[in-house]
Amino acid sequence: MSEPIHLAEVRALEPEGLGTFESFYAAESQTLFRRLWLVTGNRAEAEEIMQEAFLKLWERWDRMVSVDDPVAYLYRTAMNVFRRRYRRAALALRRTIGRAPEHDGFADVDDQDVVRRILASLAPRQRAALVLTELLGFSAEEAGRTLGVQASTIRSLSSAARASARRGSEAHDA
Numbered sequence: 001m002s003e004p005i006h007l008a009e010v011r012a013l014e015p016e017g018l019g020t021f022e023s024f025y026a027a028e029s030q031t032l033f034r035r036l037w038l039v040t041g042n043r044a045e046a047e048e049i050m051q052e053a054f055l056k057l058w059e060r061w062d063r064m065v066s067v068d069d070p071v072a073y074l075y076r077t078a079m080n081v082f083r084r085r086y087r088r089a090a091l092a093l094r095r096t097i098g099r100a101p102e103h104d105g106f107a108d109v110d111d112q113d114v115v116r117r118i119l120a121s122l123a124p125r126q127r128a129a130l131v132l133t134e135l136l137g138f139s140a141e142e143a144g145r146t147l148g149v150q151a152s153t154i155r156s157l158s159s160a161a162r163a164s165a166r167r168g169s170e171a172h173d174a
Helices: 007-012 021-040 043-059 061-066 070-098 105-121 124-135 140-147 151-173
Strands: none
Touching: 021 043, 021 070, 043 061, 043 070, 105 124, 105 151, 124 140, 124 151, 140 151
8 A cells, every 4th residue: 555645745846837736736636627527518427537647647647748738638538538437338338238148129220210210300410320330430631531621511411410319319319
């Protein structure tokens, strides 16, 4: 078991010009938390990701003097933590689904019907962007070239389509 770290040891690790880790945490934690909450949609998950990102930054705090933008480094670290957790959860879900005891044909038909209805409710450009990026696995750039628009337009259309699809799915479940 490791010994606790004393404040004097922390102060000895302070990179010049950055101040203390505590002051950096105080300045950035609330903003990072709110942004992660928007990304995850879950308060507890946002808190865990924020804590893990700050912990990784604290472990490297003595080297932060060589980092051009510590705030950007913190956000990049937080997004890497989020992506790793998301991939791990997706893999666990795939493994769980892969072990499903039996195939339910009725549920498949019902799901296909719901997907058809939701896709039909989308604007044509949103539907095209969503199908290309989510169902066919195109990158935003590839989908943009296919549809003759910018990648940023594809990302915007896909995002709006996902939001609309979520609302449609929630309405169907109600």
